[in-house]
Amino acid sequence: xxxxxxxxxxxxxxxxxxxxxxxxxxxxxxxxxxxxxxxxxxxxxxxxxxxxxxxxxxxxxxxxxxxxxxxxxxxxxxxxxxxxxxxxxxxxxxxxxxxxxxxxxxxxxxxxxxxxxxxxxxxxxxxxxxxxxxxxxxxxxxxxxxxxxxxxxxxxxxxxxxxxxxxxxxxxxxxxxxxxxxxxxxxxxxxxxxxxxxxxxxxxxxxxxxxxxxxxxxxxxxxxxxxxxxxxxxxxxxxxxxxxxxxxxxxxxxxxxxxxxxxxxxxxxxxxxxxxxxxxxxxxxxxxxxxxxxxxxxxxxxxxxxxxxxxxxxxxxxxxxxxxxxxxxxxxxxxxxxxxxxxxxxxxxxxxxxxxxxxxxxxxxxxxxxxxxxxxxxxxxxxxxxxxxxxxxxxxxxxxxxxxxxxxxxxxxxxxxxxxxxxxxxxxxxxxxxxxxxxxxxxxxxxxxxxxxxxxxxxxxxxxxxxxxxxxxxxxxxxxxxxxxxxxxxxxxxxxxxxxxxxxxxxxx
Amino acid sequence: xxxxxxxxxxxxxxxxxxxxxxxxxxxxxxxxxxxxxxxxxxxxxxxxxxxxxxxxxxxxxxxxxxxxxxxxxxxxxxxxxxxxxxxxxxxxxxxxxxxxxxxxxxxxxxxxxxxxx
Numbered sequence: 001x002x003x004x005x006x007x008x009x010x011x012x013x014x015x016x017x018x019x020x021x022x023x024x025x026x027x028x029x030x031x032x033x034x035x036x037x038x039x040x041x042x043x044x045x046x047x048x049x050x051x052x053x054x055x056x057x058x059x060x061x062x063x064x065x066x067x068x069x070x071x072x073x074x075x076x077x078x079x080x081x082x083x084x085x086x087x088x089x090x091x092x093x094x095x096x097x098x099x100x101x102x103x104x105x106x107x108x109x110x111x112x113x114x115x116x117x118x119x120x121x122x123x124x125x126x127x128x129x130x131x132x133x134x135x136x137x138x139x140x141x142x143x144x145x146x147x148x149x150x151x152x153x154x155x156x157x158x159x160x161x162x163x164x165x166x167x168x169x170x171x172x173x174x175x176x177x178x179x180x181x182x183x184x185x186x187x188x189x190x191x192x193x194x195x196x197x198x199x200x201x202x203x204x205x206x207x208x209x210x211x212x213x214x215x216x217x218x219x220x221x222x223x224x225x226x227x228x229x230x231x232x233x234x235x236x237x238x239x240x241x242x243x244x245x246x247x248x249x250x251x252x253x254x255x256x257x258x259x260x261x262x263x264x265x266x267x268x269x270x271x272x273x274x275x276x277x278x279x280x281x282x283x284x285x286x287x288x289x290x291x292x293x294x295x296x297x298x299x300x301x302x303x304x305x306x307x308x309x310x311x312x313x314x315x316x317x318x319x320x321x322x323x324x325x326x327x328x329x330x331x332x333x334x335x336x337x338x339x340x341x342x343x344x345x346x347x348x349x350x351x352x353x354x355x356x357x358x359x360x361x362x363x364x365x366x367x368x369x370x371x372x373x374x375x376x377x378x379x380x381x382x383x384x385x386x387x388x389x390x391x392x393x394x395x396x397x398x399x400x401x402x403x404x405x406x407x408x409x410x411x412x413x414x415x416x417x418x419x420x421x422x423x424x425x426x427x428x429x430x431x432x433x434x435x436x437x438x439x440x441x442x443x444x445x446x447x448x449x450x451x452x453x454x455x456x457x458x459x460x461x462x463x464x465x466x467x468x469x470x471x472x473x474x475x476x477x478x479x480x481x482x483x484x485x486x487x488x489x490x491x492x493x494x495x496x497x498x499x500x501x502x503x504x505x506x507x508x509x
Numbered sequence: 510x511x512x513x514x515x516x517x518x519x520x521x522x523x524x525x526x527x528x529x530x531x532x533x534x535x536x537x538x539x540x541x542x543x544x545x546x547x548x549x550x551x552x553x554x555x556x557x558x559x560x561x562x563x564x565x566x567x568x569x570x571x572x573x574x575x576x577x578x579x580x581x582x583x584x585x586x587x588x589x590x591x592x593x594x595x596x597x598x599x600x601x602x603x604x605x606x607x608x609x610x611x612x613x614x615x616x617x618x619x620x621x622x623x624x625x626x
Binding site: 074077080081084085087088089091092093096206211212213215216218219222228229231232233234238241242245246268269272273275276279280283286287290426427428429430496499500503504505506 | 518519520521525526528529536539540543547548551552554555558566567568570572573574575577578579581582583585586587589590592593594596597600601604607
């Protein structure tokens, strides 16, 4: 791939799509929370849903999932269910209450609810760790696409892609561009589904709804080429599959940049209905993503490679390779690449801004400079954004794994720490600062127990796999929070009263 | 331990207010439907995989897809959306009832139960 020429037409389409987003964002007015890096323009339930979906879409959704389907077949369904089912947890347990809390970031929530600077700082550090890990997955997606677009090697593409993201954020900031997330969502979904319609139509399948049409490719693979994916639980035990699925659900309900969406919903009802619309919009992506993996397998089979062992290093790019093998018009391929790049760009910039905000607003004024003014914090946020970007790029130079699986590690960390902190903070008023600090520390330990202790104690690696540790980890953290809270002083009457009156709207006492 | 704080406390397993109890009941029902669908579908697929010989599971086609692809990839996300709609409709009604109760109490000083003959 490194010797291929620059892809001029796709490159022009990429430039055009980003220009559209910049122009679309320049007309928007910033609603609130700009200093926290979550500014966005939206209104109503549909708009909230599009904002949630646009905020969610990333290289893991556009590229990573199809790569996993191509490589591992049914195993990847754990991601589809995990990344959609997690929104039910969010909706029924957290969305309304987070909206009523009225805090803008996860550390802000933890600090206020648990009345503890230590808990707030810990939540901020964990948010930064989650952002960095998730960003590494996104940078891989950017690098693979930039490598194809410019015909350069992987490491050069990491640096080029990183430079482009930082430049884009700086230009957007200078011009006062606000994310027009409705526009973004509808452009991205078209960019993702339209190539699929072209591909299925060319194959003579049911192209109007390619989400069902691709099933014929599975049947053709079986009947014409004798190719069967391995049975669902032939290569992974049902325990490990469910562990991965539930970890992704808990992580979805614990990712700081996902939770932040609910603070800014126009009303409580909009916050709830926005989740359902968001889930529908996200499902449109996940109903479609398996098709790319399946079609890539079909094209391999047609090229006489039905039984080739796929290369994990290139599997993340099957969305693109399927489009290229399918021989669809180059402008449609360009649209697909532009969609993938835009999703990854915005995910990276959002996550880095999230991490930078956690440092500048929650760590810097508490641990480093108590007298910091708002202006100092803003300057620090900008500086730390660049530091984080450099760290992520340095860590991304050597590929660490597939996009979706790297992202799953971030989900596991969020599921083991932030999710229990929010769940208990909202639904059990007796949880206190000592409980949440002990629980979150335990959560961090559990998240990395497989690489840290797995060699010494193999059972640890079996029970808490790196990508799936929250299945048992999150309940264990909840138990730690309960036990430590009961053994220590209860939270103040003020916060218990706030929780009852303001968050749960319990007045008749 | 301050008893005032505990009396006002929120505990999802022991909701004290009637309105909160109703909310928790619907949460439990939605969560049960969510859990049974996710775990039940996979156990069913696992059972079919072990019960059927060779690759027969892949040959049971539903909506143009092998049954396990359809169940996990198409049906479950749709099921989650339906659960979300049911929860939101219930919550909207629940909040309207709560609002009406507050207005009635402010206007008459009596709850709906107290007004009934």
